Amino acid sequence: MKIWQLPSVLLLLISSVISHPHNLFEYNELSEYVDSHQEEYVQTLRDWVAVESDSSDVLKRPDCHRMMDMTAEKLRAMGGKVELVDIGVQELPNGQTVDLPKVVTAQFGSDPSKQTVCVYGHVDVQPAKLEDGWATDPYNLTDIDGNLYGRGASDNKAPVLAWIHTVEAYQALKIVCDLPVNVKFIIEGMEETGSNGLDAMIMAQRDSFLSDVDYILISDCGWLSRRPALTYGTRGNCYFFAEVEGPKQDLHSGVYGGTVIEPMTDLIGILDTLISPSGKILIPGIREAVAPLSDEEWKMYQDIEFDIESYKSKIGVSQLMYNNKVDLLAHRWRYPTVTVHGIEGAFSAPGTKTVIPAKVIAKFSIRQVPNMDPAVVKKQVTDYLNSVFAKRKSPNKLKVTMVIGAKPWLADTKHPLYEAGKIYHFFILVFNVEPDLIREGGTIPIAKTFEDVTGKSIIMLPIGGFDDGLHSQNEKMSRYNYIEGTKLFIAYLHEVAHLKKN
Numbered sequence: 151m152k153i154w155q156l157p158s159v160l161l162l163l164i165s166s167v168i169s170h171p172h173n174l175f176e177y178n179e180l181s182e183y184v185d186s187h188q189e190e191y192v193q194t195l196r197d198w199v200a201v202e203s204d205s206s207d208v209l210k211r212p213d214c215h216r217m218m219d220m221t222a223e224k225l226r227a228m229g230g231k232v233e234l235v236d237i238g239v240q241e242l243p244n245g246q247t248v249d250l251p252k253v254v255t256a257q258f259g260s261d262p263s264k265q266t267v268c269v270y271g272h273v274d275v276q277p278a279k280l281e282d283g284w285a286t287d288p289y290n291l292t293d294i295d296g297n298l299y300g301r302g303a304s305d306n307k308a309p310v311l312a313w314i315h316t317v318e319a320y321q322a323l324k325i326v327c328d329l330p331v332n333v334k335f336i337i338e339g340m341e342e343t344g345s346n347g348l349d350a351m352i353m354a355q356r357d358s359f360l361s362d363v364d365y366i367l368i369s370d371c372g373w374l375s376r377r378p379a380l381t382y383g384t385r386g387n388c389y390f391f392a393e394v395e396g397p398k399q400d401l402h403s404g405v406y407g408g409t410v411i412e413p414m415t416d417l418i419g420i421l422d423t424l425i426s427p428s429g430k431i432l433i434p435g436i437r438e439a440v441a442p443l444s445d446e447e448w449k450m451y452q453d454i455e456f457d458i459e460s461y462k463s464k465i466g467v468s469q470l471m472y473n474n475k476v477d478l479l480a481h482r483w484r485y486p487t488v489t490v491h492g493i494e495g496a497f498s499a500p501g502t503k504t505v506i507p508a509k510v511i512a513k514f515s516i517r518q519v520p521n522m523d524p525a526v527v528k529k530q531v532t533d534y535l536n537s538v539f540a541k542r543k544s545p546n547k548l549k550v551t552m553v554i555g556a557k558p559w560l561a562d563t564k565h566p567l568y569e570a571g572k573i574y575h576f577f578i579l580v581f582n583v584e585p586d587l588i589r590e591g592g593t594i595p596i597a598k599t600f601e602d603v604t605g606k607s608i609i610m611l612p613i614g615g616f617d618d619g620l621h622s623q624n625e626k627m628s629r630y631n632y633i634e635g636t637k638l639f640i641a642y643l644h645e646v647a648h649l650k651k652n
């Protein structure tokens with residue numbers, strides 16, 4: 151066989167070894183180290199998942215504080231220079247305040263001749279209850295056929311741990327190889343409610359902790375399929391509460407129904423005007439702001455392997471909004487959407503309570519995209535709902551509040567960090583395949599701020615599986631992704647060490 155007849159992945163691997171001859175040897179040692187510590191890594195994940203660090207429930211705030219302490223302790227035990235940064239308080243709707251979980255910063259190495267990366271992640275989670283339909287206790291990490299089920303396993307505790315274990319592996323094999331770059335960590339505990347307090351902290355640390363950072367690394371997202379991926383964009387999130395208040399207390403629907411104008415009817419009526427059944431956002435100005443789909447993007451989406459039938463079967467639906475791949479990917483990643491998440495105050499328990507709820511609060515969010523601006527979206531949504539409500543001539547009161555205003559983020563795929571030749575061989579080394587270049591429909595609220603404040607580039611390196619069930623029942627992280635993902639980070643740090651220093 152001639153060299154040009156070799157498969158392209160093998161050629162890439164050979165070229166990687168030729169350009170950095172020591173890579174393979176060190177990688178093998180490190181990879182074996184990771185394999186031999188697999189059970190320890192799973193146990194640490196179990197300990198972390200056991201903490202109900204649900205940032206949306208203030209009653210769970212002590213668990214969030216404990217989670218930050220555990221994170222700090224882990225990094226401190228590895229010899230990191232660790233701080234728990236106080237980021238102030240959260241104001242609750244009733245006017246009371248509660249302490250925000252402190253942010254953990256840590257530093258490993260300060261060699262000015264090396265690149266410095268800053269890993270961002272979060273250790274808070276979305277709510278989860280067994281009664282929601284989980285097959286296992288969400289806070290007891292359960293291994294079934296190599297899948298580790300538990301709330302926060304994939305989003306984002308295992309990826310954070312994988313980065314920590316990366317540093318640990320380099321430290322453990324110090325005789326063979328030293329940490330190739332300086333590594334900093336910023337780990338927060340409020341991501342799942344919009345990263346409250348983190349923007350201000352990032353700005354405050356710009357000229358201190360963040361001043362020597364060359365790149366920001368984020369692994370808070372997932373692959374599109376079984377193929378590994380690099381993520382170059384995330385959508386933003388504008389999260390709204392729409393409160394409709396009527397009578398001074400709940401009423402018997404038999405006694406009062408037919409005489410009062412019901413808050414729930416008003417609320418459902420206005421919610422129904424947000425989006426059409428075919429997915430068209432009806433709020434004036436929203437669709438007009440969206441950056442048009444370029445030919446280049448269309449081509450990129452067209453070239454991505456994405457099986458519509460298996461997507462449908464994975465989520466258990468018989469029909470999707472669109473029937474072709476490009477439309478589906480575009481609407482998942484780079485067009486805005488409206489989702490109604492829930493209604494507080496509505497009767498939702500099993501059984502048949504015949505009540506007219508006096509006050510109901512709808513929770514809905516708009517995933518926004520370039521070139522939408524959260525401040526503009528807030529005004530567009532508030533004005534629109536007020537005008538729709540006014541037409542109902544209801545005596546009830548409507549109050550619209552935007553509680554999260556997280557911006558979208560989009561990387562320049564031409565940046566050396568994303569340029570195939572420069573980085574893809576670390577994927578080949580670990581997975582023997584090139585990654586998909588994808589966008590993420592979800593939000594990493596701090597991403598844009600990181601980039602704007604530090605002026606540094608972000609690279610998103612997901613290790614979560616396509617079917618991890620983030621935010622839903624039976625969230626999981628596979629052992630495969632957790633362990634091979636750690637190896638990917640190990641290989642990647644080598645890669646960053648060879649990038650030209652800015």
Ligand SMILES: CC(C)C[C@H](NC(=O)CN)C(=O)O
Nearest residue numbers: 305342343344370387592593
């Ligand atoms: C603002 C949201 C609550 C952020 C959340 N982020 C993630 O899930 C990242 N893994 C989201 O719903 O997108």
